[in-house]
Amino acid sequence: MSSDIAMVRLVGVSKHYVKGNETIAVFEHLDLSIVQGDFVAVMGPSGSGKTTLLHLIGGIDGRDAGEIHVAGARIDGLSEWQLARWRATNVGFIFQFYNLMPMLTAAQNVELPLLLTRLSGHERRRHVETALKVVHAADRATHLPREMSAGQQQRVAIARAIVSDPKLLLCDEPTGDLDRVTGDHILTILQVLNRDFGKTVVMVTHDPAAAKYAKRVLHLDKGRFTEKTGLAA
């Protein structure tokens, strides 16, 4: 499935945080390229900038310098509104703690991104059914998050991330809150999405066992990739 077309390309990206009088540099002139169809695990100690990297790629945080190209668009200059529209069609997010809406059923949670499309109610329901089937959670469609196990909730969260058929999945510690067996199931689903559905997956993880599911592993420390084994650029 993979090709040489870059799905993610960061060129000289710098990112700083201001904490009181202190400016903390997260990245300085960071370069990165991830090709379409890749499955990349980003590892590193706490505070190394893993989540910030994910936020920059997903257009939910801004850089201070450099260029960010994702899914064929340069996103670092887009407005908040343009970024919202871009995210809705190009990126699916999977979080450590699932972040499902507690008052909505699994199907309604999965349907949320589709409210931003012009699909009819019937079409939306069809997409939701398909997404839930892909993650083996169709039998939980009418359940509220509190009625589901952690693994089931994460499956629903994955279904929500893929329901609008984005090209890129950004996963922030997707198995961090799960036991080993459940975590393996979730990682297998991500692998299937990458291998069979052509999704490019960028996964932040602490867990070396989880990273083994990826095609490549990037190690991030103090804002730099310390190991670039298999890096495409």
Next chain:
Amino acid sequence: MNDLTLVRKNLFRKRLRAWLMIVSILTAFAIFGVLASFWQALNVGQDVGNTDRLIVVNKINFTQDLPVSYFDRVREIAGVRQVTHLSWFGGYYQDPKNLLVVLAVEPASYMELYGNDIDIPPEAQQAFKRERTGALVGEDMAKKWGWKIGDRVPIASNIFSQRSGSHTWDFTIVGTFSARRLQVNTNFMVFQYAYFDETRSFSKDFIGWIALRTGSPSLNDRVIKAIDQTFANSPYETATDTEKALNMAFIAQFGNIALFVKLIVGAAFATMLMIVGNTMALSVRERTREIGVLKTLGFSGGRILRLVLSESILLAFIGGLMGLGLAMLFIVSVRGRLIDILPSVSIAPTVMLTGVALMLGLGFVTGFIPALSAMRLKIAVALGRS
């Protein structure tokens, strides 16, 4: 699912809290509905008063009489188109507690002048002119006492007596009349002044007040001045004003009711505004992470603003409509007992419209700041908060 489902689910995610907010809104709107309706009912008299209808009363105060001769003299004044006179009877039925509005009038001129307000069937008009002891009764009054045409009803006066010493006059109901406009109260009766004046033991050849209509409202000032100048320096000086102004002056006797209503409603709304505003802000703050997730999924800041605002507006409408409904039930239940004091008390369309405007305003005011905060919320910050 659509945005409204999302709004509704968010609103009722903590049911007890949602219902407590609804109850506080409901209470404020019920108070508003009841007080505004009472105030409106008190003010109906002002609305009934035509601007081209003038009232001439004794300058001392309106309870003092005027000579009946003034009636003809007023008729002769330039600019006066129609004129009649009325006298307060001070009536009650069977028991002094059953007070009635009973007026002695000159039939032809009365029916001509008030024909725009009340609808009297032609046969009743003829009978009223013909029958010396005949009386016309408003539909509300007839309904209340179960009177019908042909009934002979004894009405006593707490002011006047007959030359025989009796305080009771017998009237034959010759017809009923209905209101031509919603605001017109028909809980009163009229009878012939001639019968009254012939039989009463005192105040002969005196009347209560004169009502007249000018050719146009632009003539009012000139006619008012002319009438009062005509009777200046006489034993019975007059004070003339529009019917509307007179009604307002009458209501003002009870104090500044408008201010009183505004203060109570204002206090109820201010309290409710603080409770609901604070709770809405808290409720949205608790959802910071979820708002961050929605934005991550692609919901724009504007859409988030609309969702939060819709939630506070929906809350205001649920509570507000229930409150007005409760006020309506209350008014319907007490209306029968208030018919003598406030015959036209009801939740008028203007009260409903004001209520709806207040609901919109309340929803906007309580939801705007939380909605704006939600709109401006940075995703990275939202996701970082637990």
